[in-house]
Each structure stands twice: as C-alpha cells, then as structure tokens.
Amino acid sequence: EAGVVQSPRYKIIEKKQPVAFWCNPISGHNTLYWYLQNLGQGPELLIRYENEEAVDDSQLPKDRFSAERLKGVDSTLKIQPAELGDSAVYLCASSPSYGRAGELFFGEGSRLTVL
Amino acid sequence: LAKTTQPISMDSYEGQEVNITCSHNNIATNDYITWYQQFPSQGPRFIIQGYKTKVTNEVASLFIPADRKSSTLSLPRVSLSDTAVYYCLVAAEGSGNTGKLIFGQGTTLQVKP
Numbered sequence: 001e002a003g004v005v006q007s008p009r010y011k012i013i014e015k016k017q018p019v020a021f022w023c024n025p026i027s028g029h030n031t032l033y034w035y036l037q038n039l040g041q042g043p044e045l046l047i048r049y050e051n052e053e054a055v056d057d058s059q060l061p062k063d064r065f066s067a068e069r070l071k072g073v074d075s076t077l078k079i080q081p082a083e084l085g086d087s088a089v090y091l092c093a094s095s096p097s098y099g100r101a102g103e104l105f106f107g108e109g110s111r112l113t114v115l
Numbered sequence: 116l117a118k119t120t121q122p123i124s125m126d127s128y129e130g131q132e133v134n135i136t137c138s139h140n141n142i143a144t145n146d147y148i149t150w151y152q153q154f155p156s157q158g159p160r161f162i163i164q165g166y167k168t169k170v171t172n173e174v175a176s177l178f179i180p181a182d183r184k185s186s187t188l189s190l191p192r193v194s195l196s197d198t199a200v201y202y203c204l205v206a207a208e209g210s211g212n213t214g215k216l217i218f219g220q221g222t223t224l225q226v227k228p
Contacts, residue, residue, distance in 0.1 A: 004158075033214060042202055042218025043159065056214055091158050095213055102149035102206030102213050106158025 002026070004107035006092050012113045018080035021110045025073070025094030032069060033104065034060075034077050035091040043091055043106075049075065079112075087114045119203045124223045133190040135222050137203030140184050148179060148186045151202040153221070159202060163188070190224075198226045 005024040013019050025032045030051050035043035046065065048056040051072035060067065064083070069075040079086055089111050093104040120138040127133045139148065147166050151159040152174075163170060165177040165186070176189040190197055202221040206212045 031214070040220070042221055044218070045214060045216075048214040055211070093158065099213075100149075100161075100164055101147040101208040102164065102204055102216055103161045104159075104213060104216070106160065108156070109158050111156075 004092055004094055004105055006090075006107035006110050008110055009108065010111050010113075012115065013082055014115050015084055016081040018078065019082050019112060020079075021077045021090050021092075021112075023075045023077070023092030023107060025075075025092070026096075026105055028096060029094035029105070030072070030097050031095045032075050033093040033095075034067060034075070035093060035106075037089040037091055037109070039088075046077070046090075082112070082114045084114050087112055118217060119205060119219060121201075121203050121219070121222045123220060124225070126225050126227060127193055128227050129194055130192050133193050133197070133224060133226075135188045135190075135201055135203075135224070136185060137188070138185050139203070139205050142183050142205050143207065145207040146205040147207070148177065148183070149204045149206060149216075150175070150177065150188050151204065151218075151221075153200045153202065159218070193224075193226045195226050195228060197224065199224060 007022050032049040034046040037043045047060045047067050049069045067077045089109040091109045093106045149164045152162045153159040162174045163177045170177045178187045200221040200223050202218050204216050
C-alpha cells in the first residue's frame with residue numbers, strides 16, 4: 001500500500017515569491033492534515049480536513065497561507081507571498097475514519113527554504 | 116488534551132536497553148498513550164500505543180502504571196539506526212482528537228557505537 005506522497009521534497013525560493021505543496025493521502029483516508037515543523041521542534045498543526053471540508057484551520061495564517069482539498073482526496077497548501085520565517089518542513093498526514101487513537105500516517109515532508 | 120513532558124535528549128550505546136519516560140499528569144479517562152519516532156528528513160512514524168499495563172510489538176515495549184500519569188517507552192538492544200527523535204503524545208479516539216495532537220520537542224536519542 002502506498003504511503004502519503006508529498007511533492008516537491010525540496011523547494012528554494014526568494015522571499016515574496018509564491019510556493020505550493022501537494023499531498024496525496026493514503027487511499028481511503030478521509031482525514032488529511034497539514035503540519036509545519038521548524039528545526040528542532042515537533043510538528044504543529046496548520047489545518048485539518050474531513051473529506052473536502054476544512055474543520056480546523058485555526059492555526060493557519062490566512063493572510064498568506066491557503067489550502068484546498070477540492071475532491072476530498074489530494075490537497076494543496078500554498079504560501080503567497082513567502083517570508084523568510086516560512087522556511088521549515090511542511091508535513092502532510094492522513095488518518096482513516098476509524099483508526100487507532102492518535103495514529104497519523106505522515107509523508108516525508110516538503111522542505112522549504114526562503115532566501 | 117493532556118500535555119506531556121519528556122527529556123529533551125538521551126545518549127546510549129549500541130546493544131543497550133533504552134527507557135524513555137514521559138509524564139502526562141492530566142491524562143483523561145479516554146486518552147490513549149501514543150509514541151512516534153522521527154528520523155532526519157522523514158515524517159514521524161507511529162510506533163506503539165497503549166492504554167494501561169504493558170504493550171509490546173516488534174519495535175518497542177510500552178509500560179503504563181496503574182495511575183496512567185506516566186509511561187515508559189522501552190527500546191531493547193538499540194542500534195545506531197535507532198538514533199531518532201521520539202515523541203510521546205496522548206489522544207482520545209476520533210479524528211477531531213487526533214488533529215489536536217501536541218507533539219512537543221520530543222526526546223532526541225543518540226545511539227553511539
């Protein structure tokens with residue numbers, strides 16, 4: 001079974017440029033999460049989707065970040081414009097509707113460097 | 116959700132048993148204790164979960180005392196490849212609870228030859 005797929009793995013951009021990250025969750029997983037991980041820190045939730053609905057986006061900086069999961073499968077996270085402080089790893093995760101408590105399946109992440 | 120406290124870092128040598136203890140004093144009745152492992156340049160990976168007493172799988176063992184206010188992840192005979200960050204979390208069932216997982220800084224385990 002394929003795991004959570006993310007692309008690109010690495011992205012280097014200059015500040016003020018836009019950037020987008022793509023995630024394809026494990027087939028059949030209704031819940032999709034985007035996390036931000038800064039160096040030396042644990043992942044922090046940005047947004048959670050239940051199918052195509054964003055049910056928790058309280059931690060998403062909406063002035064520059066946006067996300068979508070139009071058909072309830074794959075998802076895109078966008079930053080526009082990027083700032084120096086956005087340099088981090090962006091992790092996507094998914095979980096099934098009736099999985100174990102606290103069990104998420106993470107992708108390998110997309111590492112963003114803003115110059 | 117209950118917050119957890121664990122050591123920032125630990126060192127060990129190959130072949131030794133490593134025990135990482137996590138404190139979760141405010142754990143709720145319906146919370147499960149979950150541990151993740153994260154290697155550099157990879158996402159965290161679920162390794163074990165328990166509710167009470169002892170759970171063992173091919174990767175680790177998890178010991179939970181009766182009051183459930185702490186738990187200990189035990190890695191038997193570690194190797195260099197066990198060098199990673201280990202996160203202790205608590206969560207109840209349901210994606211709404213899973214989505215509120217607080218990862219914290221985790222415990223960076225360094226295994227030396």
